Amino acid sequence: MPASFPLPVFHEGEPLYDQLYRHIAAAIQSGEVPPGAKLPSKRRLCALAGVSMSTVETAYSLLAAEGYVLAKPRSGYVAADLLPLAAHAAHDVPQPPAEPSKWKYDCSTSAVDVSAFPFSSWARITKEAVYENPRLLQPGHPQGDLPLRAALADLLAEYRGVKCSPEQIVVGAGADYLLSLLLQLLPEYREIALEDPGYPSAYAAALRHGKTPAPIPVDGEGMDPEALSASGARLAYVTPSHQFPLGVTMPAGRRSRLLHWAGAEDHYLIEDDYDSEFRYTSRPIPAMQGLDRAGRVVYMGTFSRSIAPAIRVAYMILPPALLERYRQTFAHTACTVSRFEQESLRRFLVRGLYGRHLRRTGNLYRKKNALFTEKLAEIPGVTLSGQDAGLHFLLTLPRLTEGELVGRAAAKSVRVSPLSRYCHGAEARPSTVVLGYAGLTEGELTEAAELLAEAWRP
Amino acid sequence: MPASFPLPVFHEGEPLYDQLYRHIAAAIQSGEVPPGAKLPSKRRLCALAGVSMSTVETAYSLLAAEGYVLAKPRSGYVAADLLPLAAHAAHDVPQPPAEPSKWKYDCSTSAVDVSAFPFSSWARITKEAVYENPRLLQPGHPQGDLPLRAALADLLAEYRGVKCSPEQIVVGAGADYLLSLLLQLLPEYREIALEDPGYPSAYAAALRHGKTPAPIPVDGEGMDPEALSASGARLAYVTPSHQFPLGVTMPAGRRSRLLHWAGAEDHYLIEDDYDSEFRYTSRPIPAMQGLDRAGRVVYMGTFSRSIAPAIRVAYMILPPALLERYRQTFAHTACTVSRFEQESLRRFLVRGLYGRHLRRTGNLYRKKNALFTEKLAEIPGVTLSGQDAGLHFLLTLPRLTEGELVGRAAAKSVRVSPLSRYCHGAEARPSTVVLGYAGLTEGELTEAAELLAEAWRP
Numbered sequence: 001m002p003a004s005f006p007l008p009v010f011h012e013g014e015p016l017y018d019q020l021y022r023h024i025a026a027a028i029q030s031g032e033v034p035p036g037a038k039l040p041s042k043r044r045l046c047a048l049a050g051v052s053m054s055t056v057e058t059a060y061s062l063l064a065a066e067g068y069v070l071a072k073p074r075s076g077y078v079a080a081d082l083l084p085l086a087a088h089a090a091h092d093v094p095q096p097p098a099e100p101s102k103w104k105y106d107c108s109t110s111a112v113d114v115s116a117f118p119f120s121s122w123a124r125i126t127k128e129a130v131y132e133n134p135r136l137l138q139p140g141h142p143q144g145d146l147p148l149r150a151a152l153a154d155l156l157a158e159y160r161g162v163k164c165s166p167e168q169i170v171v172g173a174g175a176d177y178l179l180s181l182l183l184q185l186l187p188e189y190r191e192i193a194l195e196d197p198g199y200p201s202a203y204a205a206a207l208r209h210g211k212t213p214a215p216i217p218v219d220g221e222g223m224d225p226e227a228l229s230a231s232g233a234r235l236a237y238v239t240p241s242h243q244f245p246l247g248v249t250m251p252a253g254r255r256s257r258l259l260h261w262a263g264a265e266d267h268y269l270i271e272d273d274y275d276s277e278f279r280y281t282s283r284p285i286p287a288m289q290g291l292d293r294a295g296r297v298v299y300m301g302t303f304s305r306s307i308a309p310a311i312r313v314a315y316m317i318l319p320p321a322l323l324e325r326y327r328q329t330f331a332h333t334a335c336t337v338s339r340f341e342q343e344s345l346r347r348f349l350v351r352g353l354y355g356r357h358l359r360r361t362g363n364l365y366r367k368k369n370a371l372f373t374e375k376l377a378e379i380p381g382v383t384l385s386g387q388d389a390g391l392h393f394l395l396t397l398p399r400l401t402e403g404e405l406v407g408r409a410a411a412k413s414v415r416v417s418p419l420s421r422y423c424h425g426a427e428a429r430p431s432t433v434v435l436g437y438a439g440l441t442e443g444e445l446t447e448a449a450e451l452l453a454e455a456w457r458p
Numbered sequence: 459m460p461a462s463f464p465l466p467v468f469h470e471g472e473p474l475y476d477q478l479y480r481h482i483a484a485a486i487q488s489g490e491v492p493p494g495a496k497l498p499s500k501r502r503l504c505a506l507a508g509v510s511m512s513t514v515e516t517a518y519s520l521l522a523a524e525g526y527v528l529a530k531p532r533s534g535y536v537a538a539d540l541l542p543l544a545a546h547a548a549h550d551v552p553q554p555p556a557e558p559s560k561w562k563y564d565c566s567t568s569a570v571d572v573s574a575f576p577f578s579s580w581a582r583i584t585k586e587a588v589y590e591n592p593r594l595l596q597p598g599h600p601q602g603d604l605p606l607r608a609a610l611a612d613l614l615a616e617y618r619g620v621k622c623s624p625e626q627i628v629v630g631a632g633a634d635y636l637l638s639l640l641l642q643l644l645p646e647y648r649e650i651a652l653e654d655p656g657y658p659s660a661y662a663a664a665l666r667h668g669k670t671p672a673p674i675p676v677d678g679e680g681m682d683p684e685a686l687s688a689s690g691a692r693l694a695y696v697t698p699s700h701q702f703p704l705g706v707t708m709p710a711g712r713r714s715r716l717l718h719w720a721g722a723e724d725h726y727l728i729e730d731d732y733d734s735e736f737r738y739t740s741r742p743i744p745a746m747q748g749l750d751r752a753g754r755v756v757y758m759g760t761f762s763r764s765i766a767p768a769i770r771v772a773y774m775i776l777p778p779a780l781l782e783r784y785r786q787t788f789a790h791t792a793c794t795v796s797r798f799e800q801e802s803l804r805r806f807l808v809r810g811l812y813g814r815h816l817r818r819t820g821n822l823y824r825k826k827n828a829l830f831t832e833k834l835a836e837i838p839g840v841t842l843s844g845q846d847a848g849l850h851f852l853l854t855l856p857r858l859t860e861g862e863l864v865g866r867a868a869a870k871s872v873r874v875s876p877l878s879r880y881c882h883g884a885e886a887r888p889s890t891v892v893l894g895y896a897g898l899t900e901g902e903l904t905e906a907a908e909l910l911a912e913a914w915r916p
Contacts, residue, residue, distance in 0.1 A: 123585045140768070187668070312794055333662075
């Protein structure tokens with residue numbers, strides 16, 4: 001054990017185990033704790049850091065699960081051999097950080113089920129799109145090719161009640177990319193209201209574009225309109241179909257109130273229609289964009305969850321005033337999606353393959369959702385919420401802390417996400433974790449639920 | 459003719475015909491000059507605007523060539539019927555602005571020759587990449603998949619003398635996108651030194667990310683290192699292989715001086731290796747990145763010109779210190795290139811198809827370059843420069859103004875670009891235009907050269 005072991009200065013607002021875990025991980029990454037070095041025993045680390053045993057256990061479980069430390073029989077934990085990044089000279093080139101070791105069951109929220117993906121259709125369509133369209137090699141429209149945008153306008157009108165012309169659509173390589181364009185388009189908006197808890201990438205994007213995030217609490221109906229008005233922000237970002245991470249679906253009344261807010265001069269509402277494709281217990285609520293009479297809603301959506309993460313195609317619909325500004329600001333910025341892929345996707349949409357794929361995956365997810373939530377609900381004391389739509393939900397178990405829920409699951413090699421990770425000022429609902437299930441098979445979900453039941457046994 | 463015709467307030471630094479053209483185009487776009495309205499005669503507009511006949515003629519030629527006005531026999535010009543963007547209510551949705559009418563010969567610099575593109579190989583590879591790799595549907599590495607990055611590292615070592623490991627490479631959908639990431643990565647750099655004249659997209663990107671462009675003069679060897687030092691900027695962007703738009707190739711001595719500048723604390727040099735693939739009269743000079751001992755060069759390149767604009771794959775190579783920062787800042791930002799397309803490109807590279815394609819297109823461009831420059835050199839008084847590499851060059855004809863060169867070419871339906879369009883403070887070399895030739899066939903280049911010879915006849 002090193003004579004002085006690197007310890008964090010703890011601060012408010014983030015779980016202690018998370019601060020401890022990240023501090024030690026960084027020390028191993030940087031070489032401050034060299035490969036093979038023995039780490040303090042759990043008991044000793046409790047004393048050194050002045051934290052509880054459960055905090056230390058959670059931190060060590062995470063470090064072990066992500067490959068930063070190795071458990072050696074009878075000698076405790078030692079630091080793994082990660083080649084540090086920064087300590088090398090320019091061309092003595094760094095190795096990549098060790099890939100996180102595979103979790104046995106990864107219940108993070110980013111995976112999707114690709115087992116139903118129609119490979120042979122997609123491969124055939126892709127080949128056709130290349131063969132039949134030599135002209136697609138030349139530069140296309142900066143907003144994306146018009147035939148794809150026309151197909152998107154039809155699709156969104158039918159599925160989501162969106163009202164737009166193809167000319168208002170901007171196609172781009174991922175929702176994060178489009179959000180970045182939008183933030184560049186609105187330099188005079190210094191603040192952006194974001195859901196709290198909310199999507200971390202939106203907070204990160206705001207900061208990278210020099211904007212101040214204004215965290216707005218989310219209640220059982222979504223973003224709180226009074227807190228939004230009080231914030232003074234004129235730009236807000238919401239996920240009304242299935243709020244991330246709480247899973248709330250915003251009811252019509254709340255939508256009206258937010259649209260009313262957006263109707264004020266120079267206000268804009270970004271509607272990220274995340275997870276709108278999958279609903280299990282009720283009919284989908286149409287997009288706010290279709291109700292917007294004032295031209296103040298920017299609608300965003302993506303195919304990375306409804307088709308596959310590999311398909312980097314997202315779209316946003318700009319109201320006319322922003323469209324004009326977009327064309328001036330990004331006149332020379334090429335569309336970031338390959339024209340071949342645009343044409344492949346268009347064929348996938350207009351031939352009805354996308355509709356069929358959505359029905360198949362919707363049925364798959366419905367079954368997985370029912371199976372996993374039923375099994376987890378059997379764990380004594382568990383409450384679930386946000387499971388009526390989308391691909392993740394919340395689990396609350398008051399007799400354990402959040403850190404214990406995450407750490408004990410990690411000790412069984414099941415990855416679940418602490419809700420507090422998504423909080424930015426709001427206090428997290430205690431003893432709550434976020435579970436995604438889309439990437440696991442029904443068999444895996446059954447086993448994961450059994451492991452979690454063991455891990456969280458009273 | 460409207461009683462009062464919209465006229466610009468002219469300002470310094472941009473050609474008068476360009477200001478006049480853009481002002482009238484905007485007035486037609488906005489509906490201020492309604493569809494069908496008669497425009498002032500050329501003579502009358504000279505008087506109204508207080509400019510010369512050649513300025514008015516150039517502006518009207520551009521307006522006609524881009525479809526803003528129609529020439530009616532015996533009644534002069536009338537405004538075309540473009541549905542305005544902003545004048546409509548939210549869902550009374552705008553039509554797209556009229557597509558610019560096709561030029562007969564477009565000598566702009568963005569086109570490439572795709573006639574040699576190996577369609578059947580690419581279609582087959584693409585189909586294979588989809589079929590054989592179901593795992594590619596799941597999220598990949600945020601920097602791009604490692605196998606593609608390994609192939610890129612090999613390619614760049616061989617072709618450009620670049621020294622890097624695959625871990626330093628970030629793959630993204632286009633050079634503009636990667637430059638945007640880089641500017642977000644360097645928030646403390648408030649200024650960026652840019653070549654003047656230089657690439658307009660770099661200026662636009664700097665402004666969109668809240669940075670102040672510091673225009674640095676370009677001489678016969680590239681960016682002036684003394685002006686760079688004097689500017690106080692700590693971040694600079696250069697195109698040493700074939701400067702845009704002057705076509706200068708930076709010699710080794712100048713490269714050393716810029717690397718010396720970059721060696722100072724906290725300085726970074728962005729080397730955009732634009733147009734490095736095609737050289738006609740001498741061996742390529744290796745990239746500056748390979749000579750950088752201090753870890754201060756960010757290298758960028760793209761396949762949009764060497765393969766096709768449709769292939770939205772570009773790459774940047776980060777020095778270790780920035781790589782670490784990149785991983786912290788963009789930890790959750792997915793790669794913007796479809797994994798299928800990454801895998802297709804990798805196969806294209808490692809099977810030698812890219813090398814073969816480069817040789818074929820290199821020969822094509824060499825022939826086009828020789829043909830076009832020979833024909834143009836026959837026009838009395840013409841001087842050419844920057845034609846030893848890349849896909850564009852400069853043409854100077856002192857007995858005409860720049861506006862006359864552009865306008866008379868437009869009157870023959872040949873599109874050439876005014877050099878002053880790329881100037882940001884530096885005075886443009888007078889009587890000079892930029893010509894691209896990659897997108898035209900040899901027959902078209904012969905005809906375009908003949909039309910230009912007529913247009914610019916003494």
